[in-house]
Amino acid sequence: xxxxIRPITLPERLGTPEAVxxxxxxxxAIDIEVERWGDDRFAYTPAEMLSMYRDDDYEIKRAFAAWxxxxxxxxxxxxxxxxxxxxxxxxxxxxxxDFRRQGIGSRLLEHAEGVITALGRHRNTGWIxxxxxxxxxxxxxxxxxxxxxxxxxxxxxVRFALHHGYVLGQLERASVLETSGRTEEFRTESARLEARAxxxxxxxxxxxxxxxxxxxxxxxxxxxxxxxPAGGLDIDEEVWDAGRVRAHESHATRGGRTLLVSAAVxxxxxxxGYTELELPPGKPLAYQSDTLxxxxxxxxxxxxxxxxxxxxxxxxxxxxxxxxYTWNADENEHMLAINIALGFEIHGFGAEFQRx
Numbered sequence: 001x002x003x004x005i006r007p008i009t010l011p012e013r014l015g016t017p018e019a020v021x022x023x024x025x026x027x028x029a030i031d032i033e034v035e036r037w038g039d040d041r042f043a044y045t046p047a048e049m050l051s052m053y054r055d056d057d058y059e060i061k062r063a064f065a066a067w068x069x070x071x072x073x074x075x076x077x078x079x080x081x082x083x084x085x086x087x088x089x090x091x092x093x094x095x096x097x098d099f100r101r102q103g104i105g106s107r108l109l110e111h112a113e114g115v116i117t118a119l120g121r122h123r124n125t126g127w128i129x130x131x132x133x134x135x136x137x138x139x140x141x142x143x144x145x146x147x148x149x150x151x152x153x154x155x156x157x158v159r160f161a162l163h164h165g166y167v168l169g170q171l172e173r174a175s176v177l178e179t180s181g182r183t184e185e186f187r188t189e190s191a192r193l194e195a196r197a198x199x200x201x202x203x204x205x206x207x208x209x210x211x212x213x214x215x216x217x218x219x220x221x222x223x224x225x226x227x228x229p230a231g232g233l234d235i236d237e238e239v240w241d242a243g244r245v246r247a248h249e250s251h252a253t254r255g256g257r258t259l260l261v262s263a264a265v266x267x268x269x270x271x272x273g274y275t276e277l278e279l280p281p282g283k284p285l286a287y288q289s290d291t292l293x294x295x296x297x298x299x300x301x302x303x304x305x306x307x308x309x310x311x312x313x314x315x316x317x318x319x320x321x322x323x324x325y326t327w328n329a330d331e332n333e334h335m336l337a338i339n340i341a342l343g344f345e346i347h348g349f350g351a352e353f354q355r356x
Contacts (some may be wrong), residue, residue, distance in 0.1 A: 003073060003104055005111055008063040010054055014046055021072075022050065025065045028072040032094045037131060037348075041325070044255075045281060051255030058082055058244050062115045066095070066104050073099040076108040078115035086236040088123040088354075089116030093160075105160055123234060123356045126166065128157045129174070131348045144171045144351075145232035147330030151351055158351070166353035170231030171330045175344035180322040182343075183315040190308040193301065200272055200302060202309045204262040206317065207253055214242045216271040217263070221245065224292050229329040233354050256281035260317060262309040264293075264302040272297035275306045277314055279321060286314055288326035291335065303338050311342075 011019035026046035033043035044052065053061050059079050066074030073096040080089035091112035095105045116124055130151065137152035144150075149171045151158060161168075179186075194202065209217045222240040252259050263274040273293035277286045293302045314321060327350055328335050 002068070003099070003102075003107075004067045005064055005074075005104075005107055006067065008065050008075075010050065014050060021065070022046070024070075024072045025063065025075055026050075028065070028075055028096070029094070031096070035097065036129060041283065041285060042129075048255035048257060048280065051251045053077075055247055055251035056082075057247055058239070060119060064108060064111045066099070066108055068099070072096075074104050074108050076112040078112045080116060080119055080121055081236055081238060083236070083239045086119075087121055088125055088234065088236050089119060089121045091116065091124050091126045093126070100156070106164070109164060123354065124166075125169075125233065125352060125354045126161065127350055127352045128161065129348060129350050130155070132346065135349065142168050144168050144330065146229065147171055147231070149173070149330040149349060151349060161353045164355070166355045167232070168351060169233035169354045170229075170352045172327045172350040172352070173330055173336065173346050174325065174327050174348035174350055175339055176347050177324040177326070177339070177342060177344045178322060179311065179315065179324060183312070183319075186308055186311045186315065190305070190312055193305050193308065197301075197305065200264040200266055200297070200300065200305075202262060202305055203265055204260070204309060204313055206261075206313075207249055207259050209245060209249070209261065212269075213263070213265070213271060214245055216269070217274065218242055218245050220263075220271045220274055220292060220294055221290065223294055224290050227292060227295055229332045231329060231331060231352075233352060234356065252278065258318075260286075260310055260313050262306045262313060264297070264306055266297060272300075273302040273306055275303075275310050277310055277324065279314075279318055284321050285323040285325060286318070286321050288324055291326075303335065304341070307338060307342065 008022055008025050011022050023046050026049045030040055030043040034040055060082055061079040063077045065072050076093045078091050080086055093105050093108045113124055137155050139152055139154035141150040142153040218240040222238055225235055225238040258279040260277040264272045266272040275291040276289045278289050279286050
């Protein structure tokens with residue numbers, strides 16, 4: 001069976017002859033998500049994907065696809081920080097069911113890792129998502145360095161990672177919160193917490209952080225990569241400034257996503273903690289992306305306060321979105337406790353592997 005692997009060229013816009021291969025690549029990525037979860041709840045639209053891939057001022061992204069004739073049967077994406085001090089890159093490899101176990105995944109991985117090597121990096125990180133049912137796969141279990149969760153070592157995707165020298169560094173819980181009918185509950189509890197608080201004020205915005213807060217927000221976002229539990233992973237620092245914040249906002253909105261952010265502001269005017277919800281186009285749900293309380297401001301209940309404030313904001317801005325999905329390191333006991341108290345329930349896992 002003849003399969004060709006070649007790089008994906010990003011078109012200027014969708015719906016043009018130049019966009020055909022990219023659109024097939026994006027459609028393949030959606031098919032993989034549907035295979036994994038039964039629907040497209042976590043799939044990027046082609047417009048979202050194009051916006052994300054084109055935004056490379058702070059992260060370098062390169063994509064390859066495997067082609068059987070004109071049909072996309074596999075894909076990979078590699079990316080890494082542009083910062084000269086970065087030592088890692090991220091690789092994702094996916095192959096169509098009918099084309100697995102034919103060496104195509106290994107060929108794609110070689111291309112993906114080649115991108116990272118060409119950037120001068122010596123460490124690769126990849127992740128695999130699993131629905132909860134996959135954890136019942138028989139056989140020995142694989143444990144991450146931290147946390148209590150485990151996953152089956154004989155799952156095909158796990159065996160692929162281990163075969164290529166990757167080591168399990170961390171497991172993340174994927175959880176969902178059903179918010180229908182709970183708006184008043186969230187609003188009442190948020191108001192109760194705010195009435196008891198005096199040292200921090202809660203503020204928020206949609207898509208665009210106020211200019212007066214953008215530098216402080218960038219400083220808080222820079223802590224996200226290094227202040228959260230990393231398990232056995234080596235994580236690069238991320239360089240954030242006002243320009244990167246604006247780029248992040250721009251590529252989200254350009255792809256059709258809306259960003260809802262709530263933040264705790266300290267008495268000196270700096271952001272002490274924040275949480276961000278991403279609202280993908282055309283779906284009745286939201287993704288919980290970053291939530292962080294800066295280390296110096298922990299112990300004041302800010303994590304719960306910003307999350308509640310943002311759930312109220314979500315209900316007011318987009319009441320049709322009644323499910324919130326989040327991902328947390330299995331060893332992140334504090335954030336997991338907040339999520340459990342809010343009513344999040346586990347529905348899957350993500351596994352992060354690394355090879356140095």
